[in-house]
Amino acid sequence: MKLQISxxxxxxxxxxxxxxxxxxTLPQFMVDLSLHNTWVVPIFLFVVVYxxxxxxxxxxxxxxxxxxxxxxxxKKVKTLACLFILFFAHVLIRDIRILLGFISTTLIPLTPKxxxxxxxxxxxxxxxxxxxxxxxxxxxxxYFLFIGVILFIPLSLGTQISVENFEPMVGLKVIPxxxxxxxxxxxxxxxxxxxxxxxxxxxxxxxxxxAVFWGIGFGITMLFILIFSQIAVLGSEIVRYSxxxxxxxxxxxxxxEFLDRLDFVLVAFYFPxxxxxxxxxxxxxxxxxxxLNNKMTxxxxxxxxxxxxxxxxxxFENVGDTTEFSIFxxxxxxxxxxxxxxxxxxxxxxxxxxxxxxxxxEEKDHSVSH
Numbered sequence: 001m002k003l004q005i006s007x008x009x010x011x012x013x014x015x016x017x018x019x020x021x022x023x024x025t026l027p028q029f030m031v032d033l034s035l036h037n038t039w040v041v042p043i044f045l046f047v048v049v050y051x052x053x054x055x056x057x058x059x060x061x062x063x064x065x066x067x068x069x070x071x072x073x074x075k076k077v078k079t080l081a082c083l084f085i086l087f088f089a090h091v092l093i094r095d096i097r098i099l100l101g102f103i104s105t106t107l108i109p110l111t112p113k114x115x116x117x118x119x120x121x122x123x124x125x126x127x128x129x130x131x132x133x134x135x136x137x138x139x140x141x142x143y144f145l146f147i148g149v150i151l152f153i154p155l156s157l158g159t160q161i162s163v164e165n166f167e168p169m170v171g172l173k174v175i176p177x178x179x180x181x182x183x184x185x186x187x188x189x190x191x192x193x194x195x196x197x198x199x200x201x202x203x204x205x206x207x208x209x210x211a212v213f214w215g216i217g218f219g220i221t222m223l224f225i226l227i228f229s230q231i232a233v234l235g236s237e238i239v240r241y242s243x244x245x246x247x248x249x250x251x252x253x254x255x256x257e258f259l260d261r262l263d264f265v266l267v268a269f270y271f272p273x274x275x276x277x278x279x280x281x282x283x284x285x286x287x288x289x290x291x292l293n294n295k296m297t298x299x300x301x302x303x304x305x306x307x308x309x310x311x312x313x314x315x316f317e318n319v320g321d322t323t324e325f326s327i328f329x330x331x332x333x334x335x336x337x338x339x340x341x342x343x344x345x346x347x348x349x350x351x352x353x354x355x356x357x358x359x360x361x362e363e364k365d366h367s368v369s370h
Contacts, residue, residue, distance in 0.1 A: 014215025
């Protein structure tokens with residue numbers, strides 16, 4: 001039976017890949033550079049990421065059904081698989097370490113880290129081994145709840161919003177800082193390219209590109225709401241010096257005297273989206289290896305997940321190491337990998353279209369000769 005996911009599920013996977021893990025630390029990195037003007041950055045990111053994906057997936061829907069797959073015999077596909085391996089591995093290692101640091105610092109500081117990481121890896125592995133259709137349904141279910149949580153935050157903090165936190169407004173002098181902030185965020189938002197790995201599995205084919213663009217809109221809108229709410233409620237100075245500003249923002253929610261600790265409830269709704277992203281990236285890493293070696297089976301996900309967990313702990317010993325990698329390394333490395341993946345995808349799609357045109361021409365010439 002052929003694996004298939006709907007265009008709506010694809011859109012949610014795109015949005016979830018962009019925002020679920022990013023919201024933990026990315027707002028702090030961006031606000032540290034452009035302060036109270038950071039709310040403008042998501043608008044720029046939307047235009048750039050949309051343009052990148054539009055270029056990489058142009059004429060995707062014209063590819064014939066017989067060519068809607070990645071042929072493991074192609075050198076271009078093998079190169080694409082190698083790029084995906086680097087991409088998925090780096091993102092997985094980084095996200096595992098960020099989530100481990102967040103949980104051990106804010107939620108359960110007395111629990112040993114090795115216990116937390118075993119539970120994380122076990123959950124992600126179980127979901128990833130269930131297959132892409134289960135991951136897609138899981139993402140679709142919890143991303144709806146996640147959107148509700150993000151929309152609930154500014155509504156519940158309406159009385160604490162201060163317009164003065166956005167003054168002075170954007171001017172020409174802040175453009176360099178906005179560009180720096182955008183450069184940091186671009187690689188994180190560009191993680192939407194991960195869906196190229198499953199781009200041939202969508203049904204119906206006609207709405208695939210539109211679903212990807214809707215997903216980009218979902219993800220960046222969520223980032224905009226979070227950054228706007230953090231600056232409006234906390235102020236840019238608090239956000240830039242807070243390790244986890246999104247969690248600090250949630251802690252400000254007070255509905256009544258008895259409902260003053262909603263942070264654990266909202267975090268409980270949020271965590272499944274992170275598990276969904278990490279399981280999708282683990283699935284993508286396994287699928288990339290399968291493109292190089294057809295002998296890979298589901299059981300090989302187990303050592304892959306363990307290796308990712310071990311590397312997350314050994315490569316990043318503390319939060320400082322993770323922050324340094326996220327700002328100084330991933331901003332450039334991630335963007336380079338994403339651009340190369342999109343360029344190769346563009347070339348592969350063009351090759352498939354050229355092959356189809358060549359076949360039609362040969363058939364026409366053959367019929368004329370007879």
